[in-house]
Amino acid sequence: MTQIPDEPRYTDEHEWALEGKGLLVIGITDHAQEALGEIVYVELPSEGDEIAKGDSFGAVESTKAVSDLYAPVKGEIIEVNEALFNSPEIINEDPYGEGWLIKVRPHDPTELDDLMDHEDYAEFLEKDIG
């Protein structure tokens, strides 16, 4: 069963974003990691980079497929999860925990309100996978 925790907000590109201490932690959802299969490669921006809402900020790849990552909000990259460069499989194992991708300082915290909550995302998935 696909895990959809209550707390984060979700994008229609299957990222999640969780607010805490003025920062947003961003990752990909359990559904996304499951659909990709074993993740063998991760590409992320650098600390200090700016990302704009909806722009591609990196990619996660399995042996067979590549999946672009889209920024859920506009902001500055404060931290990237460097552990993923050597062990990208952490994303498969713990997509909402150890497998987080980046921490962002959002320029406009209200942008988060545009994202789906867990119930909307669950409904979205149902339509998406049919």
Next chain:
Amino acid sequence: MRRTSLFPIHKELDAKIVEFAGWEMPVQYEGVRAEHCVVRRQAGLFDISHMGEIEVTGKEAARFCQLVTTNDLGRLDNFQAQYTLFCNFRGGVVDDVILYRFSDERLLFCVNASNRTQVLEWLKGLSHMCDVEITDRSHEFAQVAIQGPASEPILSKTVGEDLGVLQSFSFRSLNWSGKDLTISRTGYTGEDGFEIFLPWQDGQNLWTELTTVGKQYGLKPCGLGARDTLRIEMGYSLYGHEINERVSPFDAGLGKYVKMYKEDFIGKEALQDALSKGSKNKVVGFEMIARGIPRQGYDILKNGVSLGKVTSGTLSPTLDKSIGIGYLNKEVEHGGRIEIWIRGTAREALVVDLPFYKRQGRASIKTQSIKN
């Protein structure tokens, strides 16, 4: 969407199912890397029942096959198989296939699932040239591949016959518990191995028996994901990637399967023309130096100038490097630097010899060339 007779087994094994050429096929069971490595070290079992089988029968069957393919059938004995190509009149590749010669009057093409109907129409359209009959037997055959160093003991034990005597690119028909099997020492992985044709409804029986016997050898089921990474490491062409109807076999690095000395065959004139004009478009292998995985469609550059496109790429599980195959319209020496355009940046790569992976050890003597 079509399903092979092994589909219930894939479901039971909780395989991840994807659509491929109109079929619901397992892309992976445990994981692509584990399945890839088990083929390199022990043995892997693949359902390849989606492949098409087109039979040519009649008095002039051998002559017809010689006319429609680029390789030389004259060099083939009965119960031998050959990697060969169909080219169109413009010299482009219609499909790459394995041709099985049962006799002068009965031959079988194993064709790509994605090309089955086109090839069938193509061959039927040409069949007036000879006294032959073209029959699509794809729905009658299940096909299973067992690949890897432990394939021979597992399959020999399963069917109760010593298959050690079967040479690479040879095949034999045998009866196994009342079922007709055709066992061919061929594959698409670069390892020793076999491909087995059998009646559609008997697929599950053979799969189950092979799995039971294979357990002590470490045999595992493998999906299309591993099949693809294994063939990329070997630099084998895949239709729709390295080859298509606009690409000549020479550009694709398949010139050795085109026998220009043959008196006549479809596409010969255009291929002769292509040879005399020469072509700068050539398939190459490359390894990434910078981070990133090359994928089909990415641009290849040198010093910022576009040279061509990537046709296949992956993170090689055996070599633990990012590798790719692509076309260059300008010669770059082996060891030369190129760049791959990945997500908005040019990333350095090195042109290298194909195949990326060379099989080690004893078995390689017997089955040196997977495509002869």
